[in-house]
Amino acid sequence: MSTIDTAHSMAAPTAATWSPSIKRLAQTAALCGLGLVFISLIGMPVKLNSRALIEPILSRGYASLAWVPVMFGYVVTKQVVLEGMVAQKRGASDVAEGAIVGAGGGLLLGILGILIDNFDLRDPLLNWSPQLLEFITFGNGLGFGVMIWVVIGGLSGAAGAGLHLLPATIRRFIMVIVVAVVGISFLETAATDLLQGLRLEFVSDGIYSKTSGLTIKGSVITGAIAAVALYGSQQLQQRRLTRLSQAPPAASGFTPGAAILNSFGDARSRLKVGLGILALILLPMVLGGIMNELLANVGLFLLLALGLNIVVGLAGILDLGYVAFFAVGGYTAAVLTSPNSPWLTPELPWFVAIFIVVVVAAIVGLLIGAPVIRMRGDYLAIVTLGFGEIIRLLFLSDWLSPMFGGAQGITNIPGVQVAGLANVKGTDPRAVFYLVMAFCAFAIYVSWRLEGSRLGRAWMAIREDESVAEAMGINTVNAKLMAFVTGAILASLSGAIFAAKVGSIFPSSFEILVSVIILVIVIVGGMGRIAGVMVGAAVLIGVLGGPSQPGLLQELAEYKLLIYGALLVWMMLKRPEGLLPNVRRSRELHGDELTQDAWIKSQVAAQDEIDSDGAGSEVPS
Amino acid sequence: MNRLLDIRNLGVVFGGLSAMNDLNFHVDEGEIVSVIGPNGAGKTTFFNTITGLVHPTSGDILFEGSSIVGLDPSAITALGIARTFQNVRLFANMTVLENVMVSQHCRTKQGAFGALLNTKAFRQEEQEIRERAHEVLSFFGSRLIGYRLDQPAYVLSYANRRRLEIARAMGTQPRLLLLDEPVAGMNPKETEELTKLIGRLRSEWGFTIVIIEHDMNVVRDVSDRVVVLDHGETIAQGSFDEVSSDPQVIEAYLGRPVEKK
Amino acid sequence: MLVIGLLAFVAQQINPTNPFASWVNPDANRLTGPALRDLIISGLNLGVMYGLIALGYSMVYGVLGFINFAHGEVFMVAVMSSWITSEKLFEAGLWEDFFIPSLLLTVMIAIVVSTTTAVVMERIAYRPLRGSPRLIPLITSIGVSFFLQNVAIGLFGPGAKRYPQLPEWLTARRTLLWIPGVEVEGTKILVLVVAGVSMAMLWYYVERTKTGKAMRAVAEDKEIAALMGIDVDKTIVRTFAIGGAMAGVAGILWGLLFRSVVATTGFLPGIKAFTAAVVGGVGNLGGSMAGGVSLGTAESLGPLLLLEPMGVKGPTQLKDAVAFVLLIAVLLFKPSGLFGERLSAEDRT
Structure with a gap:
């Protein structure tokens, strides 16, 4: 992916280069479509569809698909700006690219619907089912199904790409609000239980609908609270930064050894x-x-x-x-x-x-x-x-x-x-x-x-x-x-x-599976860091569940091992040091980049030393 | 004088290729001996064999009169032989201080239980390790102390890495210190400084030193005795002047005069 | 192991009630000559399949220096896809009427699918990790393995799938031409023959062609190979592809022999094939095959020949344990394998 990205942004400064990116758009659209088809065929949407994310608007089944075009729309228009390169201007063309990718993906899903209607592959593929067809077509005709998925895909893709148009702060707000709403909705059981224990039933009654999922009102409230919380934490951080910058420079020295001992x-x-x-x-x-x-x-x-x-x-x-x-x-x-x-x-x-x-x-x-x-x-x-x-x-x-x-x-x-x-x-x-x-x-x-x-x-x-x-x-x-x-x-x-x-x-x-899951916890949390391991265990076992222990997201129980596997690969590729890394461990894992940095630093330091020696000052200890 | 290291008829064979051949070598307590020789003469293999990284196929190595052949490298270090590496091999992600602290491992003994119970002995030993590390690092003037103590080793300049390697070896509290090309890659100023320090390592810290070096100025300035290796054999030894005029040595260095600087 | 097996075999033939057969356990089922022969044949069958899978481990380890834990899943994908193909051909009535063409088609599809899986895996999961610490790609491959297994469960369900019947002329027991009186199932003969032919083709490819030379050069030193004008990326992809193809062959043979597949089919054969690769010496292709055969026979003979006489109840339950013990023993006492490793200098340290 990264080579493609670089190639794209290298071509960027010469403005009218749409032609080479058509191939890329087609590729990404195909990947997006494959993602949608894959998720559909492992049966996730149909199984999740019985419950709602936000009561009358969005079911969990559709949500399990909708994020795909959003992500691909976001990724396809992402720029890699290397040092010395001029960032490309953002504009309508980005949104259009995202929309094309999303629509292409949606089209593939629509085609899946047509295939399901005409061929029976239920024998090897468990989820090649009329229920899936009904899910894809919304119970209406095939033509409607294809159209609506192109539209949904296009809009989601455009939304994903559109995120780039927004300033970073607003983007962060949107992300946090979305995560909060989805999270609170999925954690319905846990939240209800907790609120009941605190005798705050009125809160859960207020935000959750009677059947399942958040109500519209509930999601607005959740989103608002998340936004306020984010704003507050940003303010706090700002204040801390100013305090740090005013502190004497020695205090901000890089001291991992001391940090560990004093933590x-x-x-x-x-x-x-x-x-x-x-x-x-x-x-x-x-x-x-x-x-x-x-x-x-x-x-x-x-x-x-x-x-x-x-x-x-x-x-x-x-x-x-x-x-x-x-x-x-x-x-x-x-x-x-x-x-x-x-x-x-x-x-x-x-x-x-x-x-x-x-x-x-x-x-x-x-x-x-x-x-x-x-x-x-x-x-x-x-x-x-x-x-x-x-x-x-x-x-x-x-x-x-x-x-x-x-x-x-x-x-x-x-x-x-x-x-x-x-x-x-x-x-x-x-x-x-x-x-x-x-x-x-x-x-x-x-x-x-x-x-x-x-x-x-x-x-x-x-x-x-x-x-x-x-x-x-x-x-x-x-x-x-x-x-x-x-x-x-x-x-x-x-x-x-x-x-x-x-x-x-x-x-x-005591299957091997258990060993692998424990390994995933340690790696996702951050190897060598106690807090990381705690977070890893809480998130993975608490939310997804253990090998035979249910987690909070029971509707995902069937897919949890799949998610564990994918998570392990993704972490290794993107963040081998884990969510909460151990400083030293993460340095070891990014050896190449660090050697480079160190080389540059050592060059500078050597220069400094020659300079100071030139002044003839041998500082006694 | 007391014979510290005595190597007799040492032979090392790598897959049919002889790297050390019937080598005899000794170091007396308090000496500084230089080992020189053209590239590929087997100097580093020589160090590796002494420190147990390579096992000899024949011959014997006596340290303070008892054989150390076949011991693990860590056991040899514990007996009192420490070394540096030609291609600086620090614990790059550990801090300067930690590099020296960890090298005192074989001189300290607090295990898991001391750490868990945070006993008085444990705290006292940690304190001693820390102090000793400071003491060792202060030997290099202001180069490795102060804010540098808590910097990871990989940010150090090349010369400082070489210094830290020596400090780390000093941390093992050895009797015999093996330095593998300690000034390689340093500029003349730094070389001169380190040459003086090598002399002080003996006079102030009481180490016996064997040094592999290509820089003939350094060799001349520090050594009591020079040993010349070629093809894994000793071809000459004696004082710097004796060796540098030895025809065999001149021949080994491709016929060019050794005095060439 | 082969030697021990053969010696024991001879001993049995001379005296079926030899003292060893009831060493500790007087109630041991004494193996008769034909039973032992059958065990050896199934051991060989298992062994050549392990050997074929092991080639993939061995080549990838030789070239990239890491254990591609997910290679067992490539094998599983081959077994799955040949099940689907044969099943569909059977439904269409072609499997019984045109068995040979159907089988060839199945073989081709299985090989194409497994090769593609291996190549895609390399592209997505392993290529970005080149040059990272050795354990990182290993952990990644564990993740890939986990993922693929559960994808198979998600798509096809967790239950066991049955292959369609094979024609009688193939499964019938027939006399091996060169040993009169020894009857072996036709399928088992087929497995041995196909494995032998694939192995020979692979050997020719690696040792005699230009691509093979490039592969060996990349295994020795990637940077130098690149300087000599070899496209390292392409060569690595080819390595994965060939490993995948071999796993594909093993997959279809496995399907023909056991006629059943589940999503976890790849796990144990995968680990055992890795064991075979280590036993034979990683990076050594002939060694992989020999390692596979030793492991297969050890696994098939060990329980009844060694464990039962020693008084172990239900010994065949422990056949996997026998394989793992063999792995551990080899790694402990001869970590470079029985036939020697072929690795680049940096991987050896």
């Missing part, structure tokens, strides 16, 4: 963390069962992701068999606590069992880690994946079923007895959430302390250049093994809570 230290962030914890303690009290269940799941995966973050983010070891330790934790806890365990039935209390779980996980971690840790990175990834599968296959096998129950698993696992206070189990998701949160706090503390320690520095050095780290006296095998085992222990804790929460445990909960 919990200065009063401001301490306040933020405190408020966050308070909110997390209070939130479950006002939420209903479903939402608490959701929070508990987020917590379980956060605990897993924090562990993997130590392995992948801090030590740079790509462990694809991470789920193995989750399984080991779960099974060990099950064997030790359940009266139904086929092998040993010590029926220990959970809090006693957890110590044994940690020991077992550490031993398994060492046994798996010791041989693989010397391998080069990509082989290690595949071998750990192999180990992950072997462990699942062993739990599943008839061979070990006298110990772990094979496919029948282990059932009747009691909950967690908290010293007469409560019995934490799946039926009480609120208690589970508090338990999980306590363990997450522990994991966060561990990650934070280790990162700033001697061991954390060793990990950093290993990530940078393993053989030099070795030459500088770091026993890389031991340091990496420490990371591997620490990750294993955190995963096993999550597994033990999982066992107690669900009350039974089966090999099918």
Whole structure:
């Protein structure tokens, strides 16, 4: 894409160059159409269509298509302005280009309608259905269907392209308002639940319609609130910037090392963390069962992701068999606590069992880690994946079923007895959430302390250049093994809570899929950054859902794995450092650009030094 | 004098190609020895073999009387041999301070538990690591301290990167310091400055130093003894003047006089 | 593994109740000669398919230095598209009446689809990542794999699809010409023959043609190759295309042999083919095939020949575990594979 963009903008200064861009327009229109057809054929619009986004105007089904031409319209008219190039004037031609692309895409969707009407391909393609045809034609004739999609596509494409015409601030307002309205509408269940808990039913009654989705009034209110919030935050930021610019220059120096060490230290962030914890303690009290269940799941995966973050983010070891330790934790806890365990039935209390779980996980971690840790990175990834599968296959096998129950698993696992206070189990998701949160706090503390320690520095050095780290006296095998085992222990804790929460445990909960999802959380959030991992877990598990745990967007449940895959690819291509990146990690990932910058800077610095040396001033220390 | 490093009949073979051939070499405590030789003479392989990155196929390397052949590079560093690299290999995304802090790894011992419990020993050790890093970096005057402490290594100028590499090696608190072309790429002014520093590394820090260098001015100024390598063999050794008039050495450098500057 | 298998085979032939067959487990089903022969043949069948898929992993690793995790999905796409084609031909009544032309058409479509998938994948997901740290394209390819699997589920549903019946003259057991008394299903013979022919064609292409030379040059050093006037991008695309085509051949063979496909069909064969590539030595094409065959036979013989006599219950459940253990063992003890790697200098470090 980027080469095309560059070619386009290179041709831009010579004004009347419409001819070369026709091919590009056709290509983009075709891509846009393929996108629309693809989304239709995986059945998303029809399945989502039963619910509304904004009650009488827009259903979720149509919304799932409408964003495509908008995006393509925006992208096709995007300019890449390199240094020294003059930005092209924006005008009606941009809007026209967007409209053409959108209309072309719409046309393809219309053609899909015609094809559905005339050929029966329902056999391989599940969604080649009369319902889809009806969706495309709005229940009217085919001709109407084609026409209306050309119009819808054209308008959306034009709107997307038109965004470029607006000043950046207004564009941002529009984006925020759209995101807010779509978000609030999709989060209907969660918002209603929360508002009910706060006894603010009148708010949810006011903005949501009786059937589903926001009402028109509701969306206007939501949009207005979002706009005001954005305005407010902009003002605040403005004020902070002016304050910074007035501060002495030394304070704004680039100090990532100090920043990491002090990030919990200065009063401001301490306040933020405190408020966050308070909110997390209070939130479950006002939420209903479903939402608490959701929070508990987020917590379980956060605990897993924090562990993997130590392995992948801090030590740079790509462990694809991470789920193995989750399984080991779960099974060990099950064997030790359940009266139904086929092998040993010590029926220990959970809090006693957890110590044994940690020991077992550490031993398994060492046994798996010791041989693989010397391998080069990509082989290690595949071998750990192999180990992950072997462990699942062993739990599943008839061979070990006298110990772990094979496919029948282990059932009747009691909950967690908290010293007469409560019995934490799946039926009480609120208690589970508090338990999980306590363990997450522990994991966060561990990650934070280790990162700033001697061991954390060793990990950093290993990530940078393993053989030099070795030459500088770091026993890389031991340091990496420490990371591997620490990750294993955190995963096993999550597994033990999982066992107690669900009350039974089966090999099918520990597919490779789980490893990949945890990896996506760590990567989307930002490798090596605790806050990033928290955001990743909340957004992905909370909104999309875990491998077998529902998220907020239950209507997207069927597509969540698809979205996970696409998200992983997209993040790697566009933002490998994640949403909330670790400063250092993102530098490593953008190596090329940084080498260039550094080269320029070093040239300047060298020049400076020669200048100062020329003045003959050897500054004593 | 106490023999610090003693290399006997060292041989290294890469896939049938002999890179080191029956090499004998020794360094006494407190010496500064230069290793010179034409390109491809096996100088860097020589360093790699001492530091354990390359395993010798024959012969023995004794450090303070005991063999270090077959040890991991980290174990060798822990025994007291530190090095710099010809093509500067810093931890580019770590800060200047962190680069030196991390190199003290093998001299410190606080593990995960100390960090988790934030014990007194842990805090004390962190403090010591930090102080030591400051001390090492101050050796280079104002070049690497002040605001530079918290800059990532990749923004440093070329000369400063070379200095930081030496500082990092100093951080491992070695007895023997191996410098691989420490002044390569520096301008004459910087070269002169660093040459003086190499002398101070011995007199103030007590390091024994082996240095690979192409710049004959530096070699003449710093070395007690010069060893000439060619095709992985020692072809001459002695004082700079002895070596520079040795006909074999002159021949190895393609017949041109070594005094050529 | 082949050697062990053959030795055990000989031992069985001499004495079907040899002590090893009931080493720990007195109730073990003792393998008879014909049963073992069948196991070896299915092992070989699996093995050549793994080998064909492994070629794709091996070539991409050789040229770009990363594991294209999504290659198993290219294979799955081939199995899917040949299912669709054969199914449609069957509905039209052509599959039974004109079997050979239909089969050829199916093969062609499968190869075209899998090749296109591989090429598009390279263009969209991997090309922008060239020169980034090694693990980045690997993670990307995991995402691509996940995505393609779920696209297949979205389009065709999660259930298993059955291929139409094959004609009897193909599936019948027939005597192998050169070993009298050994009867093998015709399909299995076909699989071996087709795999052998494809392998030979690939070998000729890579070792004897100009494009093949360009490929090897790019694998050795991209920059130098570019300076020598080789179009690196085009060569890399070709590498993906050939890998895709080989996966396509493997896909149609898989379809003919097992006559069933699901969206996750690509996952395990993909991982195992990667294992085969590593066992044979990454970058070494002959090695990939040999690795595939060793892995296939190990997987098919291992459980009944080794695990059952040792008292492991339900040993065939663990055949995947056998494959993974083999992978781990090879990477631990001989990471350059049994037949040697062929990688550029930078990839070796």
